[in-house]
Amino acid sequence: MSRSNTRDKVGRSALFKGEIKNCSYPDLMMRFRINETTIYPEFLEMYLRSHRTVKYFQRSASGTSGTMVKINKRVVENLKVPLPPMPEQTAIAALLSTWDAAIEKTEKLIAAKEKQMNALYQLFFQPGMSANSSWHSTKIGQFMTPRKEREVPSEEIPLFSLTIEDGVTPKTDR
Structure with missing residues (x-):
């Protein structure tokens, strides 16, 4: 002891x-x-x-x-x-x-799965290391634009918030 x-x-x-x-x-x-x-x-x-x-x-x-x-x-x-x-x-x-x-x-299984997931992240997302040579990099602004609404416009068009504490959350959760 x-x-x-x-x-x-x-x-x-x-x-x-x-x-x-x-x-x-x-x-x-x-x-x-x-x-x-x-x-x-x-x-x-x-x-x-x-x-x-x-x-x-x-x-x-x-x-x-x-x-x-x-x-x-x-x-x-x-x-x-x-x-x-x-x-x-x-x-x-x-x-x-x-x-x-x-x-x-x-716990050992979770650790092994996390290791596999990290390897996949590296395979797919590490700069210059793409799984497919037809991939190319594009700035995020090419396919995403900021929204300025403060209210949820409708249920068909969801609005999300990005927070340090919770990451991306639906605006309806706030």
């Missing part, structure tokens, strides 16, 4: 299974052993990553620098942990683990 870090990262923890000989741990980290007859380790790991626990550690952290706050052993030991029966702990951990894996896969 991270005992010292930025406020948003203090208290982060991970479950390590196994042992590494001749391994040293940084002084900014705390190690705990779990009593597996009382609590299912993966259930505890999920609870330590929960919004409620993260907020508890953030509130409990102290330090003179906002970029480096600390929690101590007492803060960790005072954390209240719900303790359902062991079969419920394993079921909850399995369910949350399944959701965690699905979210991770979705």
Whole structure:
């Protein structure tokens, strides 16, 4: 468990299974052993990553620098942990683990799709790099003229506003 870090990262923890000989741990980290007859380790790991626990550690952290706050052993030991029966702990951990894996896969898929989209943007819109040699560049003023109306003239001819906050929005939304 991270005992010292930025406020948003203090208290982060991970479950390590196994042992590494001749391994040293940084002084900014705390190690705990779990009593597996009382609590299912993966259930505890999920609870330590929960919004409620993260907020508890953030509130409990102290330090003179906002970029480096600390929690101590007492803060960790005072954390209240719900303790359902062991079969419920394993079921909850399995369910949350399944959701965690699905979210991770979705995030990887989104990142891959964004990478593909950026490649397409470069292929089609980077100067001098058009997909078709018959393309030519034209100034936007050749096919678009500003409108000065302040009211929406009719539903057949929509009027749009360009804003920094929302981009292009129908005038009827304003």
